[in-house]
Amino acid sequence: MKAVLDTKPESAYDDEIASRYHFPPRYLGIMSDCVGDWVVFRRPRAAGEGIAYFATGRVTAIVPDHKNVGYNYAMIEDFLKFDKPVAWRADGRYAESALRAMADISQVGLYLRGRSCRELQENDFALIASAGLSDTLDPANAIQLGLDAANVDAATWGILHDPSWPVERRIVAMLINRKIRDANFRHAICRAYSKRCAVTGIRIINGGGRAEVQAAHIVPVDKGGPDTVQNGIALCSTAHWLFDRHLISIDEEYRLLVSRNKIPAELKGLFQPQCERVLLPDDSRLWPSQHYLADHRQQFGSL
Missing domain, CATH: 3.10.590.10 (ph1033 like domains)
Known part of the structure; x- marks a missing residue:
């Protein structure tokens, strides 16, 4: 029920x-x-x-x-x-x-x-639920959210576009579909961070209107992390790669932590100064949760 x-x-x-x-x-x-x-x-x-x-x-x-x-x-x-x-x-x-x-x-x-x-x-x-996901499901946002034909599998495309699906069944299928959930998460993160990388400050929008920045989970979904803005951060592809491998992290004051011996010097020049905060949403309610960051720091510290 x-x-x-x-x-x-x-x-x-x-x-x-x-x-x-x-x-x-x-x-x-x-x-x-x-x-x-x-x-x-x-x-x-x-x-x-x-x-x-x-x-x-x-x-x-x-x-x-x-x-x-x-x-x-x-x-x-x-x-x-x-x-x-x-x-x-x-x-x-x-x-x-x-x-x-x-x-x-x-x-x-x-x-x-x-x-x-x-x-x-x-x-x-x-x-x-359909009204609540109206931005994610809007065809005008498909490219920037990765729900266009070039980026989704056949099953996801069918959920989005096959008219034979009953409405109630379609909505439930959308709510558990990873591509659609990722699109919703990306939309929320890009909006919260104004499509700007929290670590480098870079903001690039391509010709199709898609931001270069990626939506990174702090605690991965497969490790129990939720699809919430507080468990996410906007990162450029390089910073995202480093963050997922725990070569960079964020401290209790939202300052960047960098693995000194495992990151090339030329990359360190891209980062925000370590004595300063990473870039954060204007709304403090959307800042990364220290609960999730503590989990990430624990793995960073174990390297």
């Missing part, structure tokens, strides 16, 4: 949305029904922004919270943040069928009290 999970940054619950959702006893039944299926996360109205769905993920298990009797964690995998928030109500129409069915919309707020976890219909999920 698919569901909507409400969450907020200042929540008292022990949430780490990309990996776990903390919930009280009354939601155990509905959350158990979600295991193996997809959910969307909804944020409240805050900081001048409207109520909106902002990400999706797949519930893989329910794990007890041994510190709080009756409380549990829904373990989340395949987390994917939307390209942009999806309004919960647009042009007078709610995105959730249960809310659309209400005769008196003034009672919506009352109805949602005590329903921070609630069922979501399949077609509503498909429409929300």
